[in-house]
Amino acid sequence: MPCTLRPAALIALLAGASLPSLAYAEEAAPDQIVVTGRGLDAAPAAVAYDVQDIDKDRLAVAASSRIEDALSAAAGFQQFRRSDSRASNPSAQGITLRALGGNATSRTLMLLDGVPVADPFFGYVPLSALAPERLAMARVTRGGGSGAFGAGAVAGTIDLTSASPDQLGLFGGRALVDDRGETELSATLAPKLGAGYLVASGRWDRGQGFWTTPVDQRVPASVRASYESWSTSLRAVAPLTGDIELQARVAAFNDARTLRFAGADTAASGQDASLRLVGRGAWKFDALAYVQARDFNNVVISARTFLPTLDQRATPSTGIGGKFELRPPVGKAHVLRLGADWRYAEGHTEEDVYTAGKITGQRRAGGTNRDLGLFIEDDWTLGPVILTAGARADRWSVRNGVLDSVLSGQASTTVYPDRAGWDGSFRGGAVVKLGGGVALRGSAYTGLRQPTLNELYRSFTVFPIVTRANAALQNEKLRGFEGGIDWRPAAGLSFSATAFDNKVRHAIANVTVATNVRERQNVDAVHANGIELGAEAKFGAFSLSGSFAYTDAKVEAPGTALDGKRPAQTPRYAASATAAWRPSPRTTLAITLRHTGAQFEDDLETDVLPAATTLDAYAEVPVAGPFSLVLRGENLFDEAVVTRNSGGSIDLGTPRTIWGGVKIAFR
Template sequence: MSSILRHVALIPLFAGISLPTLALADEAEPGQIVVTGRGLEAAPAAVAYDVQVIGADRLAVAASGRLEDALSAAAGFQQFRRSDSRASNPSAQGITLRALGGNATSRTLLLLDGVPMADPFFGYVPLSALAPERLATARVTRGGGSGAFGAGAVAGTIDLTSAGPDQIGLFGGRALVDDRGETELSATLAPKLGAGYLVASGRWDRGRGFWTTPADQRVPASVRARYESWSTSVRAVAPLTGDVELQARVAAFNDARTLRFAGADTAASGQDASLRLVGRGAWQFDALAYVQSRDFNNVVISARTFLPTLNQRATPSTGIGGKLELRPPVGKAHVLRLGADWRFAEGHTEEDVYTAGVVTGHRRAGGTNRDLGLFIEDDWTLGPVVLTAGARADRWSVQSGRLDQVLSGVRTALAYPNRSGWEASFRGGAVINLNGSLALRGSAYTGLRQPTLNELYRSFTVFPIVTRANPALENETLRGFEGGVDWRPVAGLSFSATAFDNKVRHAIANVTIAPNVRQRQNVDAVHARGVELGAEAKLGTVSLSGSFAYTDAKVEAPGTALDGKRPAQTPRYAASATAAWHPSPRTTLALTLRHTGAQFEDDLETDVLPAATTLDAYAEVPVAGPFSLVLRGENLWDEAVVTRNSGGSIDLGTPRTLWAGVRVAFR
C-alpha cells in the first residue's frame, strides 16, 4: 500500500480538481440533482461495431461467481488458458477476442469505469479482484478501437460499469460453501450521500482447491490447486454543479495460489486509485486520472526433482495514466469527440535461480513503456443513416530496458537501446436503419498494441517449456473490417450477425526455437476470419440468450514451420447459451450451456486440448425477510476440461462443484 500512497497525490494535480465534502442524507430532496456514476453516453454510431451488452442479471448468474465466467456470455471471449482465476497462474490471465491470441498478454482492452485494468508489467487482468456483484453492465465491443486508450484494443474493448445504490440497494451480502469446503464471502454497502453516493465492498474467497493433475499422473509432491484471495474497494460519486460530477475510487487486492506441486506458490497483489470528472453540459467532457501499484511472485518447481528451479520473488510495477475527452456543441446531427490520453508503465522482475535446490544466480530485468495518444472522432446522423469516422496518433516509447544477472558466478549487465516513434490508426463505419426493426452496419479499422514489459524482458517456465523474453519486439498493428445486421422483429426479441476479417501484423507469439525452448517473436501476422451470432429473447418471466463464434485463425509466417497453423490456445468454435426464469423480483433459476472447441497447446500444433462442453446452474429463492437461499452448480456433467497438455502431461479445469449459501439484501 505504501507504493500507491507515494503516487496517489499525483492524481488531484493531474486532474486539476479537489475532493468535495459529502453530507449524509437519507434520501434526495425534491428537485435535488442525482448523479449517474457513469461516463458520457455512448456515441450514436457505437453500434456500427459488433457490440454485446451483458446486463447485471446475466452477470449475477455466473455459477462460479467469477468475472471470466460471466464474460463468457460473449462467445469468443477467452483467457490464454481455459483455467479460471482460482487455478491458473495470474500471468496467464490475458484476455482476447476473435482468436487473436498467441500468448498470455491481453489484446482486448478492459476498462472499469473508464480506467484500464491490465497489469502495467504483464498485461494480464486481475480477474479475481473484479467481482461481478459490483457491476451494472459489461459492454463487449469486438474489433479495433481508435478512441481513448485505444492503443491496446487490437481485439476489442470490454467496458465495465460499476453498480450504484439503485442496482445494489443499501446493503447486500452473501456467504457460500461448496462440496469441497471452500468458502466465498462478500458484502457491499451503498448509502446515498446527499445527491451522491458511496459504495464500499469487500470479498474473500478461499479453498483447498481441486486436483488439476489427473490421478494417474500424481506424485507425492502433487497438491490441490489451493487458493485464497481478497479484494476491497470504495467508490464515491458526488455532484460538483448541476451537470458536473466527480467519481473517486480506491481499491486493493491480493490473490495467492498453489499450482500442481507443493511449494509452487504464486501471488498477485495491487492497489489502485482514480479520479474522474464528468460534465454533461453544452460542452461535455470526461477527465480521468489513475495510478496503479502491482506486484507478482511465483516459484517454479521442477517436475523431475520437485525442487525449486526459479523464484520470481517480486515483480513490482507502477502504472500511471489519464485522459481528457471533449464533446463540443457542433449541432444535433453531429457528436464530435476529441481528446488525449497518456499511459506510463514501469516495472522489473527480481528472480533467484536454483540448481539442485540451491540458489546459484540472480536476475533483475525491466524497463518503462510510455504512450501518448491524440484522438478525434465524429458521428454524423443523416436521417436513418449514421456515419462515423475517427483517427488516432500515438507517440510510443520503450526506455530504460536492462538485464542484470549473475549465473554460476558469471555476471551479465545489458542496457537495451531506447526506442520511440509515432503510429497512426483509423476507424470508420456506417449504420443504416431500414425500418424500426432492422439495421445494417459496416466498419473498418486499424489499431496498435505496444509490447508489454513482460514480453520484452521477462523469461518464464511452465515445465518443461522455457519461454524467453525478447527486448527487440516491435509493435503489433491491426487491420480489419466487418459487416453485420441487427434485427428486432418484436419487443423483447433480437438477433445479430457479424462477419469479420481481422489481421494483426507483427503479432507477438511464443515461437518454438528448440526442443522445450520458445521465444517471444514477431511473426508476420495472425489472420482471423469468422462469423459471430447473437440472440436474445425476453418472454415474460423467461429470458433466453445465446452467442456463437466461428473463427478461422491462422499464423502467416512464410518460410517457417508456423505458416498456416492456428495460433496457440485458440479454438475454432465457441458458444454460450443461458435460459433464465424470474417468476418474482427475488427469484431466479438459470442454466448456462457453454462449448469451447478443440485448440492446440503450442504454436506447432503438437498437443491438443480437446473440445469441452459444460453445463452450469444458478438458483436464488427468497426464504425469510431479506434472506434468500442461493444454489450454484459448476460443470454439472463433470466434463474433463483439459487446460494444459505438454507432451501428455496435462492439467484439468474445474470439476463438478456444488455451492450452497445465503444472500441478504436491504433496499
C-alpha cells in the same frame, strides 16, 4: 458562524474538491441534481461495431461467480488458458477476442469505469479482483478501437460499469460453501449521501481447491490447486455543480495460489486509485487520472526433482495514466469527440535461479513503456443513416531496458537501446436503419498494441518449457473490417450476425526455437476471419440469450514451420447460451450451456486440448425476510476440461462443484 457540510459535499471534500465547488454543492438543491456514476453516454454510432451488452442479471447467474465465466456470455471471449482465476497462473490471464491470441498478454482493452485495469508489467487482467456482483453491465465491443486508450484494443474493448445504490440496495451480502469445503464471502454497503453516494465492497474466497493433475499422473509432490484471494474497494460519487460530477475510487486486492506441486506458489497483489470528472452540460467532457501499484511472485518447481528451479520473488510495477475527452456542441446531427490519453508503465522482475535446490544465480530485468495518444471521432446522423469516422495518433516509447544477472558467480549487464516513434490508426463505419427493426452496419479499422514489459524483458518457465523474452519486439498493428445485421422484430426479441476479417501484423507469439525452448517473436501476422451470431428473447419472466463464434485463425509466417497453423490456445468454435426464469425480483432460476472447440497447446500443433461442453446452473429463492437461499452448480456434467497438455502431461479444469449458501439484501 458555524459551517455544516452535507454528506455529498463531505464526499467531494474527501475526494479533493475545491472549496468553490463545495459551496456550489451546498447551495444547489438536491432534487435538482442527478448523479449517475457513469461516464458520458455512448456515441450514436457505437452500434456500427459488433457490440454485445451483458447486463447485471446475466452477470449475476455465473455459477462460479467469477468475472471470466460471466464474460463468456460473449462467445469468442477467452483467456490464454481455459482455467478460471482460482486455478491458473495470474500471468496467463490475458484476455482476447476473435481468436487473435498466441501468447498470454491481453489483446483486448478492459476498462472499469473508464480506467484500464490490465497489469502495467504483464498486461494480464486481475480477474479475481473484479467481482460480478459489483457491476451494472459489461459492454463487449469486438474489433479495433481508436478512441480513448485505444492503443491496446487490437481485438476489442470490454467496458465494465460499476453498480449504483439503486442496483445494489443499501446493504447486500452472501456466504457460500461448496462440496469441497471452499468458501466465498462478499458484501456491499451503498448508502445515498445527499445527492451523491458511497459504495464500499469486499470479497474473500479461499479453499483447498481441486486436483488439476489426473490421478494417473500424480506423484507425492502433487497437490490440489489451493487458493485464497481477497479484494476491497471504496467508490464515492458526488455532484460538484448541477451538471458536473466527481467519481473517486480506491481498491486493493491480493490473490495467492498453489499450482500442481507443493511449493509452486504464486501470488498477485495491487492497489489502485482513480479520480474522474464527468461534465454533462453543453460542453460535455470526461477527465480522469489513475495510478496502479502491482506485484507478482511465482516459484517454479521441477517436474523431475520437485525442487525449485526459479523463484520470481518480486515483480513490482507502477502504472500511471489519464485522459481528457471533450464533446463540444456542434449541432444535433453531430457528436464530436476530441481528446488525449497518456499511459506510463514501469516495472522489473527480481529472480533467484536454483540448481539442485540451491540458489546459484540471480536476475533483475525491466524498463519503462510510455504512450501518448491524440484522438478525434465524429458521428453524423442523417435520418436513418449514421456515419462515423475517427483517427488516433500515438507517440510511443520503450526506454531504460536492462538485464542484470549473476549466474555461477559471473556478473553481467545488458542495456537495451531506447526506441520511440509515432503510429497512426483509424476507424470508420456506418449504420443504416431499414425499418421493421432491421439495421445494416459495416466498419473498418486499424489498431496498435505496444509490447508489454513482460514480453520484452521477463523469461518464464512452465516446466519443462522455457519461454525467453525479447527486448527487440516491434509493435503489433491491426487491420480489419466487418459487416453485420441487427434485427429487432418485436420488443424483447433481437438477433445479430457479423462477418469479419482481422489481421494483426507483427503479432507477438511464443515461437518454438529448440526442444523445450520458446521465444517471444514477431511473426508476420495472425489472420482471423469468421462469423459471430447473437440472439436474445424476453417473454415476461422468461429470458433466453446466446452467442456463437466461428473463427478461422492462422499464423502467416512464410518459410517457417508456423505458416498456416492456428495460433496457440485458440479454438475454432465457441458458443454460450443461458436460459433464465425470474418470476419475482428475488427469485431466479438459470442454466448456462457453454461449448469450447478443440485447440492446440503450442504453436506447432503437436498437443491438443479436446473440445469441452459444460453445463452450469444458478438458483436463488427468498426464504425469510431479507434472506434468500442460493444454490450454484459448476460443470454439472463433470466434463474433463483439459487446460494444459505438454507432451501428454496435462492439467484439468474445474470438476463438478456444488455451492450452497445464503444471500441477504436490504433495500
